[in-house]
Amino acid sequence: MTCPTELELDQAISTGADHEMREHVASCPACRAIWDETERLIVLAGQLQVAQPGGAMLEERRTAMLAAWVPPEPAIKVPTPRWRIGAVGASIAVAVALVIVIGTREHASPPAIAAHPSRGTVHPHDGAVFRLAFSPPDEIVRLRDGVIDIDVDPLASGERFRVVVGTDEVEVRGTSFEVRAHADHLIAVHVGHGRVEVRVAGSPVIVLGNGDAWQLPVPAPITPPANLPMPPMPPIMPPMPPMHHATIARQPDPIAPPVTTTAQEVAFDQGWDALRRGDYGPAAAAFGRAIALAPDGALSEDATFWHAVSLARLQRTTDAIAALRAFLDAFPTSTRADEASAMLGWLLVDTHEYFEARRRFEVAKNGLSPAVRESAVKGLAALPTAR
C-alpha cells in the first residue's frame, strides 16, 4: 500500500482504520509518526481548561434565559367590529380579580407579565405573590397573596387556564368573570357571561352561567394567631419561573389574617423545585407527599403526573409505570393524559411489554400536542414487528 494522504490518515484516526491501513501505519515510520502525534495531540488538548458550570449557576442562567425569552408574536388580529364579537364568539377578555386582604395601598402596578405562549397575561397588583406554574396547554397561575388581573384569550380545544388559590381553583371556560379570595380561600365568583367551573376543596363542582354568582355560604372565621408577626416580604424574584413578588413591601395588617399555604401546596412546591434542580429522588418524595396530603386537592392531578415523571427520571421504571397507570386511571381526561401515555409507552418498551406499549402509543398518537404525537409515532416505529 502506498502512503495515504494526511487527510486520509486524519479521517482514519477518527473513523477507524481498516486492516490494510492499520498494517501500513504499523510498518511506515512517516505515517506512524503522524498517527502517534495526532493521538498525542488529542490527549494533550483534552487537558486544556474546561469550565464546568455548577448547578446553581445553570439554574440562574436558565431562569434568566426563560425570562429573557420573548415568545413569537401571535398573528396580528384585525380589529373586529364590536357587533361581530358576539357572532363569532371571539376575543374574550377575562378579568380575574383575586383579592386577598393584605393591607395593600395605592401603588403603581408592576409591569404585566405575559404567561406566554399562554393564553393569559397577568397584571399583578402591588404585593401580589404568584407564579405561572405551568405553560400551555394546561396553564396554571398559582396565587398566594395579593391581587392579579388576568386577560385570557379564547381557548382552543384541549387548552385549559386555571387560577389556583390554596386548594381551590377557578377554571376559565371562555368567559368573563370576577373572583374574590381571602386568605387563600375563595370568597365569591360572579360570572359576566359564559361559563365557569368553581371547585372548592371538599365540595362538588359548581357550574355558573351568565349572570350567576356564587358566594361562600358561611365565611370562615379565621383569627390571626396572637403575637405572630407577619413574615418579612421576600426579595423581588425573577419574573419566571419562581413565585413572583410585587415590589411593595407590606406591613402587618391587624385586620387581615395571616395568609396560609396548604400542606399540599408546600409539598408540591418542594417537589417542583427539586425536579427543576434535577434532584429526582426528593422530587418524587415531595410529589408523593402532595398526593397523600390531599388526594382530591386542586394540585393532585399535577402532583400525580410529576410524581411519575420523577420516578421515570430516577429510572425506577417499574414504579414509574405504576405511577403513570395510576395517573391515567385517575385522570383520564387530563390534558397531560396524552403525554403520560407516550411516556408510559416508552417505559413499557423498556420492559418489553409491547402490547400495552402499542396501545399507549396509539392513544398518544392522536394527542393534541405535536411533540407528543411525534414521540408516539416514533414509539410505534420502535416496537418490534409482530411475529
Added chain:
Amino acid sequence: MSHDLSDEALLAACATGDRAALGGLFDRFSGAVYRFLSRLPSTDEFSRDDIVQATFLELPRTAAQFQGRSSVKTWILGVASNAARHQQRSEQRRHAHHERFATVPIASSSSPDVEVDLRKLLERIGIALATLPHEQQVAFVLCDLEQLSGVDVARGFGIPEGTLWRRLHMARKALRAALAPRGAP
C-alpha cells in the same frame, strides 16, 4: 430517550413556542453547550454566559429547521457555534484568551522539568488553537475533544462530510505543527 419526551419531540415543541420545552432543552444540553464553548478559544468566560443564553433563545426560532439528520445535541452545538462566531470580540478579549492559556492548570507530573515541558506544550496548543479559523476550531473540538462522530457533526452543521474532514485535517495539521519542537520543520 425513553423516559420522557425524546430530544426531537422537545425540539419540535420548542418550535411551537412551548416555554416548558425550551426549559427542558436547556436542562438537557446546557452543560454540553457550556463545555463546548469553554473549549473554544473564541469564547471567554465573559462572553460564554451570553452565548449560552443566545443559543437557547435562538432555538424556538430555528428549531423548525431541524430535519433529524443529526442528533439534537450536535445540532444545538451547531447553533452555539454560530452564536459564538457572531459574538463580537474585542482585541482585549483576544489577548485575554492567549493569556488564559499561559495559566492553564495541568496534571501533576513527577518532575519539575516534565511539568514545565507539558505546560509549554499546552500553551502552544492553546495558542495554536486560538489562531485557527472558527470552523476548524469547532471541527477539532467536536470531533477530537467531545468525541462526536464526524458524520453527525457534518449533518448537524449542514456541511458535506468531506468539508468536515478537511477542516479537521487542517486543524490537526496546524496543531501538530505546534507540538513539534521549536526549529523543527
